[in-house]
Amino acid sequence: MSLRNPPGRAAANRAKFLIDVRAILRPLLVVLSVGMSLVAVAATLPDSSKRSEVTDDSTNAITEFYAALPNTPMRTYVTDGAVNAIVRSGDTIYVGGQFSRVGPRTGPGVEVALDGSLNTAMPDIAGAGPSYTGGATTGVRAVISDGAGGWFVGGLFTHIGGIAQTNVAHIFADHSVDPNFHPVLNGAVSELALSGSILYLAGPFTVIDGTARSNIAGYDLIGYVNSFNPYADGNVNALAVSSDGLTVYAGGSFATIGGQPRTGLAALDSGNGSANSSFNPVLAGQPRVSSLAIAGSILYVGGSFSTVNSVPLRAIAALHLGGATDGTVVAGFAPSPSYYGNVSYASIDALAVSGATVFVGGSFDTMGGASRAGLAGLNAANGSATAFDPDVQGNINTLAVSGSTVYVGGGISSAGGQSRNYIAQLNGADGSATTFDPNPNGSVNAIAVTATAVYFGGQLSSIGGIARSSLVAINAGDGTPTAWDPNAQGSNGGYALVKDLQISGNTLYVAGAFTAIGGQPRSNIAAVSTINATASSWNPSASAQVSTIALSGNVLYAGGGFQTIGGQSRALLAALSTVDGTATAWSPALDGTADVIVTSADRVYVGGAFLTVNGEARTRLAAFSIADGSLTNWDPQLADGIFGSNVNALAISGNTIYVGGGYTGVRGVARHNLAGINMSDAMPTPFDPQPNGENNDGAINAITVSADGATVYAGGDFESIGGLTRSALAGLNVSDGSATNFDPKVSGGTIYTLVFNNGVLYAGGNFPSFDLAYQQGLAAFSKDAVFHSGFETP
Structure with a gap:
């Protein structure tokens, strides 16, 4: 099809004119902002995971000139795993957690040139759709070309290019979002097919634009739900449209569709969605159809089934289309896949046809009479294996072909003899890998190809990037990683875990669960040079994970699950000399873990899962004298919550300590999980x-x-706070705890650490996306017109 005059083009051009005007004005705003920001001086705060100590930062008065923090995070590098700790020193932001790569934010949908290089102008896809809370399901599930250089994209999202758009969108060839294409669905879109001016959609939805549609629908590009209404009673996983546009083939796990009983496969009238009576192949063996491909008068079917029309055909079949043989099995096409020697284990998840070759991906190690690992080429005539043998490692979710080139996406780690993460481009003749290597950081679910570009999407947030093992230094000037790399290592070749960070001068103290860092063996705690990333001789060597650390003068306080540290027996809590790493004489006795520590001028505050300290009752929170290490009388007496109680977070401001975790009261006064407590009387x-x-x-x-x-x-696992709906991250008025307008809407995850420094709020955690930006793991929010030190605007 050719969309020579896509809907909404005039409106898009008008919008682009306004954007161009804004582009002319932007430099004037930036000059004004930068000039005002010159009075702001970067400060070093010992902020780290799960807490923040606030200093009298009068140099930040300029930030109060600006409006409240925006709900869209700045465009920084993102991580492929959780972030537990953040600390900024001057122009460098140190980030710790459990991740293996950091890369530029792209969101879950990416357009690249045919050589794999990123087309940076694509609109961001973000947020989680209305029928899910997010997590691994958030992202792109389907993409097809619009025939005019653009794309239709489906999945689970709430915004694209900053525009509210629910789970399906149209991107023009110039990378603008079609403003006139705006269907609203109550569930994800997992399959798309285009025929003329009709877009067919499938997925776990029941309503589109207020009209009831069960798992499958037709949408006219003019902007309305059409009369196509097959009403499937189960999932629809695959769509294909006949060349004349009169028939829509649907595959899935349904038992009824188009008003007729069907075993996971049906031919539907493209006008009203009724099932074609002549096409009724019977699939058996708990049938599920995952993929369909039409080649001339043959429909190739892939999925999980044992027979078709009583003919033994495991997981893949070829069916006649049209005429007297409509829906019957093509004799002779029998690839007979098996997996670990058992035919019942084999399944097909992706199909694509190019000329006389059928490419199949799924769970199998034998296909077409030959050994083939998960991906194979088959002769269309008889199903025998071709020479195409890429030996893919990992699961396959999607295939696309363009001429003699095959694209494969999924959870792959190698293909065609080369290391390839999640997507690969292969020679269709022998399966060898080309140089195409975008290197996304998450699974790929969908691929579409045109003559000039490749669009792929899935559960990814970045492509390219660099390897970093759970600890990275980010340049505050542009949001990119520096060359600094201490290369933390976990036990038995596993990932290192960084739980907390503290900084003093040119020394970064690192706490967590690791066996080596900075080129030296270190057990769970270390001091690393911020200049050359090498570990210093300071080596307290904790016997188990160190979860929290805090600095006070020449003492580093540490809490965690250890029994020995600093050369001494110290259970769960200790004080270490910053000079030589030895444990001081301070040895409080806790009956539960110390999970967070902060210090004031004269006290050490410790929160965790304990009930007693030195034999005295202290429910989850205690204060010690810095002068002599004694337990003070300060006792907030936290009451247990629904699941017990725990203190996870502490922050000091003035004479108030803010306490976060899980509890129901403070000294007999009802307080749920978050409270401000007077540091004088514990009320x-x-x-x-x-x-x-x-x-x-x-x-x-x-x-x-x-x-x-x-x-x-505040960050955590909440859905409301301060009297308003807020997801996992919120700003609260200090006077009464009411919610501010700051509402970035974390999608499908949680916040583990927050730091406010130099007018910027840094957030880390285990989250895939915010409502307005797919900013995974690490985010920065600035109220300035430009970022304090130059981070790119959203």
């Missing part, structure tokens, strides 16, 4: 945001306070 302040979440929980994992002390930022 709660009026600050009472009452976070709530699943099962009435809503635990708090991270807290930080703005430089002016007016706003408390």
